[in-house]
Amino acid sequence: MxxxxxxxxxxxxxxxxxxxxxDNAATSQRPKQVIAAIADFYETANANPLRGLYDWSMDATARYENARAHLARFIGAPSPEQIIFTRNTTESINLVAYSYALENLEEGDEIVISVMEHHSNILPWQMAAKKTGAKLVWMEPDGEGVITDSEIEAKIGPRTKIAAIGHVSNVMGVTNPVEKVINRAHKMGAVVLIDGAQAAPHMKIDVKELDADFYALSGHKMLGPMGIGALYVKREIIEKLSPFLTGGEMIEYVTRESATWAELPHRFEAGTVNAAGAAGLDAAVTYLENLxxxxxxxxxxxxxxxxxxxxxxxxxxxxxxxxxxxxxxxxxxxxxxxxxxxxxxxxxxxxxxxxxxxxxxxxxxxxxxxxxxxxxxxxxxxxxxxxxxxxxxxxxxxxxxxxxxx
Amino acid sequence: MELKQLYREIVNEHNLHPSHKGTMQDPTLVLRGVNPSCGDDINLQLKIENDVITDAMFEGSGCAISQASVDMMIDDILGKSRDEALDLAGKFMGMIRGTATEDDLEELDEAAALSDVSHMPARVKCAVLGWHTMEQALAEV
Structure with a gap:
């Protein structure tokens, strides 16, 4: 080419x-196809998606949901319902820290992360550890930036409930042994979040083959617009996961006292969604697939x-x-x-x-x-x-x- | 002034051969100033006798602009009273905001070379670190 x-x-x-x-690791540039998809959304289909019973809103909804389905196929997710749109990787990881970690961690449990993590994969776990009494355990790389098998076995043990690791380090560029981390963590009964912000732009991701429990990514690092990211969640986990933010568009039924939640994955997407951003991300994924x-x-x-x-x-x-x-x-x-x-x-x-x-x-x-x-x-x-x-x-x-x- | 010219004509000399870098015996005031986002880190030591800054030194590390700026600041404040030093700091901050007068610049002497930092938003924190640290140190008196 x-x-x-x-x-x-x-x-x-x-x-x-x-x-x-x-400075592509900070944010990529966007091709005109992505910019056109965003403009086209606002110029031809702009209405609040998921609610309106008229053509524009239905068109907006279709573009939003098509983007979700496309992203699901792109990263090997079994179904679009397991893709939650967020603003970015940071929000995706916070969603897991608040909705999963706070509800499942107890004092004495351990969260294992690596010293190579981006702050967005450190601070949410520090928060969860502080609030639950869990302990943060750090994996360290060797001189070439590699997290060895023995380091994984030494740090991920029976007390580990969550392991969170970057797929690719944003500083060293090294691809971490995420399969080994996932294997070890699952053997110990822990779940694993993969921060894919630096990986998704560069390599084929297959969340099912990886057997990841959570996989977070940002659209803007992979040719998509700023302000749209995603979180993949394994089926048995997402079904039990509590909402992160609450408000409009994430409910089924609301009374003065309580509410029931909308179906998956909408219960995790409170408020008016970034449908134009999703349409842009859809075009970005197409562009990456074509290349x-x-x-x-x-x-x-x-x-x-x-x-x-x-x-x-x-x-x-x-x-x-x-x-x-x-x-x-x-x-x-x-x-x-x-x-x-x-x-x-x-x-x-x-x-x-x-x-x-x-x-x-x-x-x-x-x-x-x-x-x-x-x-x-x-x-x-x-x-x-x-x-x-x-x-x-x-x-x-x-x-x-x-x-x-x- | 372009950045490269600024480095060549003023900043390098103060960065590579600072006049006031080192450790002071018995300082009156010591304050650490840090720019966490870039790692600029200085330890400013002032000796004040009868309200006059009779000696000033700094230790630390950081980018050339942060290090040169504090060295030039010390040239400016030696022999000045606390109020005079704070007044100069106000003029330096004004220069960085682009509001300083010709007289202000003259008073700032060599430090006025950093006036073009007002067009470099990413480097403002570097240029003001020393001055900001001094302001804070004097405010504690």
């Missing part, structure tokens, strides 16, 4: 050929290998995580001797290169790595070899700008 033709689908990239966007994950992965591996090879020639750069570009999911986190990551990022910005600098919402990992902050270049299939070369060229000029001679 021709990358230049693909880039023509992305107006922000096509209109700004001088800008190198390497195919084989192509996406191949492009990412070519670009990551090129970037890692060239960056390794700069002696003052340290790259974190695996030495194998195939184990980075397009994410290359690094530091530059003597130059703070914020200065790296600011100087690159002046040269029209967008990279992230800071703690990447993963402060426990930064503490574990012994760094205050890092810079991160994250690639996606629409990036080019030329962009990698421009990035390296600008990067190699920074130390001189910062007063370290030529």
């Amino acid at each position: 021709d990358i230049e033709r693909i880039r023509q689908d992305f107006p922000i990239l096509y209109n700004n050929p001088n800008i190198v966007y390497f 195919g994950f084989d192509f996406i992965r191949e492009r990412e591996e070519i670009l990551t290998a090129r970037l890692m090879e060239k960056i390794s020639e700069l002696p003052y750069i340290r790259v974190y995580g695996s030495k194998d570009p195939k184990k980075h999911c397009g994410i290359v986190t690094f530091t530059m001797d003597g130059v703070h990551p914020h200065d790296v990022s600011s100087v690159l910005n002046e040269d029209h290169v967008c990279v992230r600098a800071g703690h990447h919402c993963a402060q426990p990992l930064m503490q574990y790595l012994g760094v205050g902050s890092t810079a991160r270049a994250s690639l996606y299939f629409y990036n080019t070899e030329d962009e990698v070369d421009r990035f390296i060229d600008r990067l190699s000029a920074i130390r001189e700008v910062m007063g370290y001679g030529a």
Whole structure:
């Protein structure tokens, strides 16, 4: 496939050929098909879905539910009823922490997470632990960022009731051994939440094959709009799960004293839903399917290998995580001797290169790595070899700008 | 001024060769200032005798702008009274908000080089860390 033709689908990239966007792990760009789907919803079908008995509302409902069914197929969920639309991964994980963890944890129980988690997969569990008296237990990676079998067995035990782990680390780019975590946790009678925010844009997800109990993702990292995400929940769990937020559109019958809940999954989607966002996500999933994950992965591996090879020639750069570009999911986190990551990022910005600098919402990992902050270049299939070369060229000029001679 | 020029002409010198970095014996006031989002972290030490700042030093780490800014601030506040130092801090904050007068900038001396940070919202917290920490330290007196 021709990358230049693909880039023509992305107006922000096509209109700004001088800008190198390497912050895809924070949010991806959106193709015009996604933007068109959102506009088309508002221009041709805008009405409040799920309630109106007229054509526009029924059309809006159909688009919303088609998006759900499509996403369910995309991640291998047995039925659309097991897909709850949320705002993003953070809200998905909070839903599980409030509706599942608070009702099922007792004092002395353990929640197992890893030190590589994004804050969104840490803070909800800290909250649940505080409120229930459960204990938070941390899995730690080895030097290459790998959580070993023995670490999984040591940390997930008979007291474990919930394990929550990122499918792909947003800092190291490493794909975690989620199958092993799920196997071990199920043997111990625990449920597992997978934070798929960084995985869903890059690889085929099959929640049924994984046997995940909960799988959370964000639309905006996988070409979809901001403000729409999802949570997959296993059938036997979702049937017993209490609502998270309450209000309109999630009820069956309401009296002055009480209410009964709407059918699945609507009881988890209180208030007017983000139907336009869902329509955009539907188009994003179509776009990813048309490209195919084989192509996406191949492009990412070519670009990551090129970037890692060239960056390794700069002696003052340290790259974190695996030495194998195939184990980075397009994410290359690094530091530059003597130059703070914020200065790296600011100087690159002046040269029209967008990279992230800071703690990447993963402060426990930064503490574990012994760094205050890092810079991160994250690639996606629409990036080019030329962009990698421009990035390296600008990067190699920074130390001189910062007063370290030529 | 463009960022690269700002680094080359002012910031690098204060970042790489600070005049006031180190540990003070018997400081009157010590306060830590942190920008949690970027990891800028300074420990400001002031010696105040008869309401005059007779010595000031800082320790810490962070981006070049945060470190250079605190070093330039100390140039500005040495020998000043508490009120004069707070007045300068107000002028520096005004400069970052884009409301400082020519006279204010002159009084801020080299620190006025950071006026272009007012166009760099992502770097405002870095530039004001030292000044903000000093304000807080003096407010505790």
